[in-house]
Structure formats: structure tokens, C-alpha cells
Amino acid sequence: MIHKSGFIDIIGDPNVGKSTLINSLVGEKISIITDKPQTTRKKVLGIINKPNYQMIFSDTPGIIHKPVYLMQKMMMIDIKKSLNSADIILIITEIGKYKYISKDFFDCITNKNIPIIVLINKIDKIGIKYKENVLYNTIYYCNKLFPDLEILPISALKNINKDFLMKKIESLLPEHPPFYPKKYISNRPKRFFVNEMIRENIYILYDKEIPYSTEVVTDFFKEKQNIINIRSSIYVEKESQKGILIGKKGNILNKLKLMSIKNIEHFYEKKIRLLFHVKVSKNFRYNFSKLKHFGY
Ligand SMILES: Nc1nc2c(ncn2[C@@H]2O[C@H](COP(=O)(O)OP(=O)(O)OP(=O)(O)O)[C@@H](O)[C@H]2O)c(=O)[nH]1
Ligand SMILES: [Mg+2]
Structure with missing residues (x-):
């Protein structure tokens, strides 16, 4: 049997739903969630184990365009370090958001020859906070920013397109034995x-x-x-x-x-x-x- 395993980094601006996504994918509360930006400060892994694969997701702190204090600078260095060892990157943003991560980070990813998927989160807000055309505008905006990348609208909170995303990630995972024992769901004590x-x-x-x-x-x-x-x-x-x-x-x-x-x-x-x-x-x-x- 072929076994696949790899590191999937979730990156994006503060508060777009990175931690909600990792928890939804792993099915455990790996990462804390609040409505305030900059909740996540340290990278945390969430691991999904199946007989034929091991997906190792990293939830990272939200990208801060202009770090003010040393802690924020160290958080940003940590994200860049993590991207160096990623096999797949999920760039996440949210519906109705028309600005995105600093050029610095963008360059840092596109230099590499690895699959990247752009996720537009919180689409459950359509019909509540936003009209449908806001999604089209967000897709249009992301497409201009990331012309070569696949864009997938999701809702981490309501699990919209979760199965589709999982299948996609599985297909992109490299062949490799598991990096962690198969009973692990995280790397943190x-x-x-x-x-x-x-x-x-x-x-x-x-x-x-x-x-x-x-x-x-x-x-x-x-x-x-x-x-x-x-x-x-x-x-x-x-x-x-x-x-x-x-x-x-x-x-x-x-x-x-x-x-x-x-x-x-x-x-x-x-x-x-x-x-x-x-x-x-x-x-x-x-x-x-x-x-x-x-x-x-
Ligand atoms: N409506 C809706 N709200 C969401 C969704 N995903 C996340 N949220 C909300 O968005 C807020 C931020 O979610 P987090 O998962 O903490 O976001 P984050 O990107 O990890 O934030 P930082 O760690 O601060 O960078 C919370 O109030 C979540 O409940 C979604 O799919 N739909
Ligand atoms: Mg977070």
C-alpha cells in the first residue's frame, strides 16, 4: 500500500479563521479561537491519521504587515521558517476582504514549487451579512492577486467544502512514511x-x-x-x-x-x-x- 504524508501550512491574515479550519479538519480542538485578532501566537500542529496517509497541518499566527514589538517579529520569523518545510500551503482569507498579506510573504511562498490553494472562508455569511456578489468580487480580487492558483470558497465553521478540500489535499500529498507515530494528533505537550x-x-x-x-x-x-x-x-x-x-x-x-x-x-x-x-x-x-x- 502506498503511504502518503506531508506538512500542510495554513497561513493568512489575523482573524480569517485559520484556527477554526485546523480544528474542523482535525476534528479536535487543537487551537484556540476568539473573535479578537492575533489570538494564535505559536505554531501548533494538528495531525490526521488514516491507514494510507498522515496529514500534518500547521496553524500559524496571523500575518502582521508591520510588526511593532519583538514578539510579533519573532512570530513572523516562525511562519517563514515553517513555510520552508511545507509540502502544501493553504492561503486563507475571508469573504468581503479586499486586502491581503504583505508582498514579503507572498514572494516567500511563490518562490517555491509546491502546491498552494487559496481558500475564501466564512461563505456561510452569504445571505446573512453579504450578498452573493460579494463572493464573486472576493474571488475576482484573489484571482488578480494569485492568478495561477486554485481558489476554493469554504466555511470552516459550517464545514462547507470540507470533504472536497480534504480530497484535494490527499491527492497532493507526497508519498512518504508517517513523520509522527500514528496515534499523535498534535506535537505539543x-x-x-x-x-x-x-x-x-x-x-x-x-x-x-x-x-x-x-x-x-x-x-x-x-x-x-x-x-x-x-x-x-x-x-x-x-x-x-x-x-x-x-x-x-x-x-x-x-x-x-x-x-x-x-x-x-x-x-x-x-x-x-x-x-x-x-x-x-x-x-x-x-x-x-x-x-x-x-x-x-
Ligand atoms: N461566520 C463564520 N465565522 C468564522 C468562520 N471561521 C472562523 N470564524 C470566526 O472568525 C473569528 C476568528 O477565528 P479564528 O479561527 O480564531 O481565526 P484565526 O485566523 O485563527 O485568528 P488569529 O489566530 O488571531 O490570526 C472567530 O470569531 C470565529 O468564530 C466561518 O467559516 N464562518
Ligand atoms: Mg488562530
């Missing part, structure tokens, strides 16, 4: 998903700069038969942000804890005991060694 689930709730609960100035590190994760004990540090950039994060009498932090426990319990199907430490890591987004420590 359990602590990573805890950090991400807490971060997702921070994006939901807090406004303005708080989500963007926060990092979560799980320092302790011990799994017993039916309970997992977890201790996570939440880092903010300034002393004043600590107060906002905690809230009056700790009420917001407590809400964050309850929401996170619920998500982690659902994810690991075990009871969770969770402890938070809120700490200040001064201007970590601008500091190389601090960012390295946070896994960038």
Missing part, C-alpha cells in the same frame, strides 16, 4: 494546551491591551488517576495590569479560573484542580530572553 485554554479565556474576559500583554506558563502539571493538579503563572507587563487582571476582591480572576477549569476538564475528561499565580514580567513583548523563556 499537555501543558501547552492548558496555557492556551487559559489564554483563550483571557481574550474573552478582558479588553484593550490586557489579552495582548499576557502570557501563560504552566509550571506544574501532575496527572493522577482521576484528577490533574495544575499550577499556572499568568504574566502581565505592568504592575497596573495585575490589578485589572485580578479585579475587585479577585472576582475577575476567579471567573477566569472557573471558566478555565471547565474547559480543561472537558478537554482532558478529568477533574481539575487549578492554581493561578499572577506575576509581572516587565515589557516581556520587547525582551528577547523573556520571550525565549516563554517559548517563542
Whole structure:
């Protein structure tokens, strides 16, 4: 039997639905999703295993045209590195969007001789937010930008054209033995998903700069038969942000804890005991060694 395997990178602007797509394709909540841009900060793999193939998808941070702080620059370097080892690239944008990723990234991909598909996401919005002609206009726009590439409208949320896309990817996958053991669905350790689930709730609960100035590190994760004990540090950039994060009498932090426990319990199907430490890591987004420590 022929076995196929390869790396498929999902790239695109912030908030277009990259993480929603990887979760829909893999059928697991590999990546966190919020309605705020720049939710995903670190590349995460989502792996689909079938007897005759292994598809390794990468969800990447949204492309930032002009990175402001070091963390954003490091995120962009990471995407470029990832593209170097991709076998297939899915460029994703959304219906009604008439601007796209920087030329820099565009050049960086088209230099290579690998298959690229352009996906126009969120087409379930037709008839609700947009008229059908908006889709035609978006296709027209993408076609001008990427004249040689195949364009496929999808809805990651409603699984529109999912099977078609999967078949297409399967046909493009190179022949190769599996890169990962066939039981793996991701490359990240359990602590990573805890950090991400807490971060997702921070994006939901807090406004303005708080989500963007926060990092979560799980320092302790011990799994017993039916309970997992977890201790996570939440880092903010300034002393004043600590107060906002905690809230009056700790009420917001407590809400964050309850929401996170619920998500982690659902994810690991075990009871969770969770402890938070809120700490200040001064201007970590601008500091190389601090960012390295946070896994960038
Ligand atoms: N209507 C609709 N909404 C979608 C679809 N896909 C994603 N969304 C919504 O778009 C928002 C952003 O989705 P994400 O999957 O987090 O987008 P992303 O590209 O990973 O965002 P970053 O990680 O911030 O770059 C969320 O509110 C999703 O629910 C879709 O097919 N239809
Ligand atoms: Mg994302």
C-alpha cells in the first residue's frame, strides 16, 4: 500500500479563521479561537491519521504587515521558517476582504514549487451579512492577486467544502512514511494546551491591551488517576495590569479560573484542580530572553 504524508501550512491574515479550519479538519480542538485578532501566537500542529496517509497541518499566527514589538517579529520569523518545510500551503482569507498579506510573504511562498490553494472562508455569511456578489468580487480580487492558483470558497465553521478540500489535499500529498507515530494528533505537550485554554479565556474576559500583554506558563502539571493538579503563572507587563487582571476582591480572576477549569476538564475528561499565580514580567513583548523563556 502506498503511504502518503506531508506538512500542510495554513497561513493568512489575523482573524480569517485559520484556527477554526485546523480544528474542523482535525476534528479536535487543537487551537484556540476568539473573535479578537492575533489570538494564535505559536505554531501548533494538528495531525490526521488514516491507514494510507498522515496529514500534518500547521496553524500559524496571523500575518502582521508591520510588526511593532519583538514578539510579533519573532512570530513572523516562525511562519517563514515553517513555510520552508511545507509540502502544501493553504492561503486563507475571508469573504468581503479586499486586502491581503504583505508582498514579503507572498514572494516567500511563490518562490517555491509546491502546491498552494487559496481558500475564501466564512461563505456561510452569504445571505446573512453579504450578498452573493460579494463572493464573486472576493474571488475576482484573489484571482488578480494569485492568478495561477486554485481558489476554493469554504466555511470552516459550517464545514462547507470540507470533504472536497480534504480530497484535494490527499491527492497532493507526497508519498512518504508517517513523520509522527500514528496515534499523535498534535506535537505539543499537555501543558501547552492548558496555557492556551487559559489564554483563550483571557481574550474573552478582558479588553484593550490586557489579552495582548499576557502570557501563560504552566509550571506544574501532575496527572493522577482521576484528577490533574495544575499550577499556572499568568504574566502581565505592568504592575497596573495585575490589578485589572485580578479585579475587585479577585472576582475577575476567579471567573477566569472557573471558566478555565471547565474547559480543561472537558478537554482532558478529568477533574481539575487549578492554581493561578499572577506575576509581572516587565515589557516581556520587547525582551528577547523573556520571550525565549516563554517559548517563542
Ligand atoms: N461566520 C463564520 N465565522 C468564522 C468562520 N471561521 C472562523 N470564524 C470566526 O472568525 C473569528 C476568528 O477565528 P479564528 O479561527 O480564531 O481565526 P484565526 O485566523 O485563527 O485568528 P488569529 O489566530 O488571531 O490570526 C472567530 O470569531 C470565529 O468564530 C466561518 O467559516 N464562518
Ligand atoms: Mg488562530
